[in-house]
Every structure is written in structure tokens, then in C-alpha cells.
Amino acid sequence: IIGRYLVYDLVVLFTSHRPSASLLLGLCLVLSGAAALATAPRHFPLRPDAKRGASMLVCAGILLLLLRPPLPSSSLGLSWDQEHLLEVDEDDEDIYGSGPSPAGAWPSWMLIATCLFCAVAATTNAPIVRTPVGASIFGNLVGTGVGAYVGMEYFRGEPTVQLVVVVVCVCTAITVIFLQRPSASSPRWIPLVFAGVVTMLPVSLLLHHSAWKARLGGGRTEHEEAVAMEAMRSTLLAFFMSIFALLAFSIKLKVNALLQENPKAPKRYGVRGGAGESGRGAGTARPAHLKSLSSSLWARQLSSFGSAHLPALGNAAAMGCTFLALMLNHRLGDDHPAAIFAIAPLLLLLNQDIYFFTGMGDKRRYFPLTAAVAGYLTILSTAFVMRHAFFGSYVLQNNRLHWAFVVKNLAANLFTLPIQYSFNKFLWNGSRTSDLVLMCVAPLNLPPMLLADSLSIQILAGVSFLEAIVQYLMSRHVRRTGLKYI
Numbered sequence: 001i002i003g004r005y006l007v008y009d010l011v012v013l014f015t016s017h018r019p020s021a022s023l024l025l026g027l028c029l030v031l032s033g034a035a036a037l038a039t040a041p042r043h044f045p046l047r048p049d050a051k052r053g054a055s056m057l058v059c060a061g062i063l064l065l066l067l068r069p070p071l072p073s074s075s076l077g078l079s080w081d082q083e084h085l086l087e088v089d090e091d092d093e094d095i096y097g098s099g100p101s102p103a104g105a106w107p108s109w110m111l112i113a114t115c116l117f118c119a120v121a122a123t124t125n126a127p128i129v130r131t132p133v134g135a136s137i138f139g140n141l142v143g144t145g146v147g148a149y150v151g152m153e154y155f156r157g158e159p160t161v162q163l164v165v166v167v168v169c170v171c172t173a174i175t176v177i178f179l180q181r182p183s184a185s186s187p188r189w190i191p192l193v194f195a196g197v198v199t200m201l202p203v204s205l206l207l208h209h210s211a212w213k214a215r216l217g218g219g220r221t222e223h224e225e226a227v228a229m230e231a232m233r234s235t236l237l238a239f240f241m242s243i244f245a246l247l248a249f250s251i252k253l254k255v256n257a258l259l260q261e262n263p264k265a266p267k268r269y270g271v272r273g274g275a276g277e278s279g280r281g282a283g284t285a286r287p288a289h290l291k292s293l294s295s296s297l298w299a300r301q302l303s304s305f306g307s308a309h310l311p312a313l314g315n316a317a318a319m320g321c322t323f324l325a326l327m328l329n330h331r332l333g334d335d336h337p338a339a340i341f342a343i344a345p346l347l348l349l350l351n352q353d354i355y356f357f358t359g360m361g362d363k364r365r366y367f368p369l370t371a372a373v374a375g376y377l378t379i380l381s382t383a384f385v386m387r388h389a390f391f392g393s394y395v396l397q398n399n400r401l402h403w404a405f406v407v408k409n410l411a412a413n414l415f416t417l418p419i420q421y422s423f424n425k426f427l428w429n430g431s432r433t434s435d436l437v438l439m440c441v442a443p444l445n446l447p448p449m450l451l452a453d454s455l456s457i458q459i460l461a462g463v464s465f466l467e468a469i470v471q472y473l474m475s476r477h478v479r480r481t482g483l484k485y486i
Contacts, residue, residue, distance in 0.1 A: 026064030033057030114145030143170030251314030
């Protein structure tokens with residue numbers, strides 16, 4: 001508090017404008033907490049509460065810096081001179097003045113309180129999450145706090161959608177907590193809660209559409225209402241995408257933890273990899289009876305923990321998250337081809353299950369990623385060629401098909417397929433392509449990179465060329481390792 005003028009001058013020096021009250025308070029808390037963290041172990045070595053309190057100060061300061069909640073115009077009850085005046089937010093007068101208080105004031109403080117509550121629960125030995133009742137209460141509190149912030153901050157004026165958001169956050173928080181600390185009955189009701197979260201996606205979209213119809217003619221034009229509806233719908237999709245990503249990540253951690261508790265069966269029968277550990281060559285496929293045996297042993301091991309359904313739930317969450325991300329790229333990014341490099345890593349959350357992904361082991365975990373990149377770019381480039389071939393400006397002006405454009409781009413697309421096929425086959429079963437074939441086929445990707453009219457074809461050709469180099473280096477490394485072993 002005494003050094004607030006120094007902090008103020010430092011902020012003005014580095015940012016060239018006056019800080020707000022929340023920024024200044026956050027910096028003061030971070031600096032005070034950091035100083036206390038440095039001195040607490042020396043002066044209070046037997047009091048862990050001192051270090052914990054300093055950590056809470058740092059957390060509170062970081063949250064204030066990130067969220068920037070509005071503070072009262074009284075400047076925290078401190079006196080300031082004319083050279084150190086705080087920057088007043090535009091909505092401070094509405095929030096703390098005589099006018100009506102909008103909904104954007106308290107949700108930020110609720111999120112800050114929720115994060116601090118989680119930090120306190122994680123750093124103390126309190127048995128709040130050690131019992132099923134305490135875990136349920138903790139999940140309800142955390143889910144309500146986060147859901148209230150998201151609902152009031154991003155879905156203002158739609159109470160039904162806000163209620164759905166709060167319910168989804170509560171269900172997600174309880175599911176994540178009971179995944180890490182399961183109870184006797186949690187394996188039975190977790191699939192039901194997951195189904196409820198999935199059901200809330202179409203329900204929230206229908207509620208939002210009905211609320212939009214009710215608001216038509218309320219002062220804004222139809223175009224403005226349509227733009228607002230599209231923005232709100234995209235926000236809903238992004239919210240559910242983050243929920244599915246969190247569930248898929250939590251289930252992935254839980255499945256890996258369960259398999260590591262008794263790793264003998266997976267290592268012995270090669271469940272974690274696409275090939276077994278019995279010294280076979282990398283290009284030799286495993287017999288069908290061994291595949292079924294290892295899959296049944298893997299399912300039996302998860303069933304012994306009462307979690308045989310978890311991999312399928314995680315796969316559904318990962319696929320749903322990926323699908324929503326592709327929808328957002330279509331709605332907001334106009335199907336930009338480079339977005340697939342940020343979306344495809346979500347497929348690393350897939351697990352081996354007993355329904356659809358029976359052969360998905362640890363050594364095959366990169367196959368869905370590369371296959372999704374190749375498939376998405378191929379479909380996108382083909383759609384580009386077909387769209388411009390039948391509905392482009394050349395067709396409209398000359399009333400005939402532009403055959404040169406179609407042949408050139410389709411041929412460029414086909415030139416990238418051999419490397420894509422060989423690389424994905426290499427990731428799936430380890431079958432290597434000879435170095436001579438790679439050196440002959442890899443240059444076929446250079447003409448598409450230089451002559452193609454579609455950015456997706458150029459990116460696909462670049463990816464194929466890099467995959468050829470990676471496959472050559474990996475094959476060379478495997479060959480050298482085998483020679484050393486011999």
C-alpha cells in the first residue's frame with residue numbers, strides 16, 4: 001500500500017497510460033505475495049500456512065490482472081495526488097453509482113472467488129473432496145460459480161440459456177471430481193451425467209432460437225438480430241467444445257492411470273502399442289487371435305476397476321469436441337485450411353475402447369491426427385475445385401466448364417495422395433516404404449506447392465513432403481537400431 005505510487009509509475013513507464021484500479025491492485029497483490037513467498041520459508045519454516053497465504057495473494061493478483069473487474073471510484077479508500085490519478089472504467093459509474101447495476105459486475109468477482117476456493121481446497125488437507133458428500137458439495141459450488149460467470153458474461157438477456165450453462169458446468173465439475181476420486185456408485189451414474197451434458201447442446205440451441213424469435217421487433221433491425229444470434233450461437237458451440245475437451249482430457253488421464261496400476265497385461269500382450277513386445281519386425285502384422293486376446297485382456301482389466309465404459313465416453317467427448325471445432329472454423333474462419341493444425345491435436349485424446357477404436361494403442365495415437373489432417377485438406381481442396389469449376393467467374397462469363405483449372409488442381413491433389421497413404425500406413429502398422437520409392441514419389445509434391453490455385457492443396461503438398469522426410473528419417477533410425485541390435 002505504501003509503495004503504490006512506485007507501482008503506478010512503473011505501469012505508466014512501461015504501458016504509457018494510467019492503470020485502472022483493478023490493474024494496480026492486482027500488481028500490488030502479486031508483488032506482495034511474491035515477496036512473502038521469498039521470506040516465509042526463512043522466517044516461518046514450521047508454518048505452512050504462511051506460504052499458503054502468500055500463494056493465495058499471488059493467485060488473487062493474477063486473477064485481478066486477467067479479469068480486470070470494475071472497482072469503486074473511491075480508489076480502494078486511499079488518497080491520491082493529482083499526478084497519480086487512476087483510470088476510471090466507463091461502466092464504473094453505472095456499477096457503483098446511483099444508476100441500475102448491470103449484470104457484468106459481480107460475475108467476475110464470483111469467478112475470482114471460485115478460483116481462490118479451488119486453490120484453497122487443493123492446497124489444504126481439508127476433507128471436503130475426500131468423501132462423496134463433500135465432493136458433491138465442492139463440485140456444485142465450483143460448477144455454479146463458473147457457470148454463473150459464463151452465463152452472465154456471455155449470454156446476457158437469456159435466462160433459460162444461463163440456467164442450462166450453470167447445469168452443464170455443475171455436471172461437468174462433478175464428473176471431473178468423481179473421475180479423479182471415484183466412489184462406489186460413480187461408475188454407474190457418470191455415463192448418465194455425460195449423456196445429460198450431450199443432450200444439453202441441442203436443448204440450449206433450441207432455447208436460444210426461441211428466445212431470439214421472441215426478441216424480434218424489439219428495437220433492433222432484423223439484420224442486427226440475426227448477427228447477434230449468430231454470435232451467440234457460436235459462443236454456445238465454443239462453450240460446449242471446451243466442456244467436451246475438459247471431459248475428454250479428464251477421462252484420458254483416468255484411463256491411463258488405471259492402466260498403469262497393473263501394467264503387466266498391456267505390456268505383455270502389446271495392448272499399448274500396435275505391435276507386441278515379442279521381438280517381431282516393425283512391418284509384421286500381429287495375428288488376429290492375438291489382437292482379440294489382447295483386446296479382451298485390456299477390456300477385462302478396465303472392467304476390474306468398474307470403468308469399462310470410460311474409454312468410449314472419452315472418445316465420444318473427443319469426437320464431439322473436434323466436430324464442434326470444425327463447425328466453428330466453418331462459421332467463423334470460412335473453412336481456413338490452416339485451422340486443422342490446431343483442431344487435429346484434439347484427436348490425441350482418443351482411447352482404445354471395445355466398440356469402435358479397438359486397435360487404438362499408444363503407438364498408433366498419432367494416426368488419427370495425421371489421417372484427419374490429410375482427409376480434411378483433401379476434402380477441402382476437392383470442394384474448392386468443384387465449387388470454382390461449376391460456379392466460378394469463368395463458368396459464369398463463358399458458360400462452359402474450365403477444364404484446364406479442373407485438371408490442373410485435381411492432378412495436383414492426386415500427386416499428394418501416395419505419400420499420405422504410405423505415411424498413414426506406416427503409423428498404423430509400421431510397414432515401411434523403401435527409400436527408393438520415397439525419393440521417387442516425394443518430388444511429386446513440389447509442383448502442387450508451386451502451381452496449385454488452392455491454399456489447401458499447397459498446404460497438403462507441403463505436409464506430404466514433410467511426411468516423406470519424416471518417414472525416411474524414422475525408417476533410417478529403425479534400420480540403424482536393428483543393425484546395432486544384431
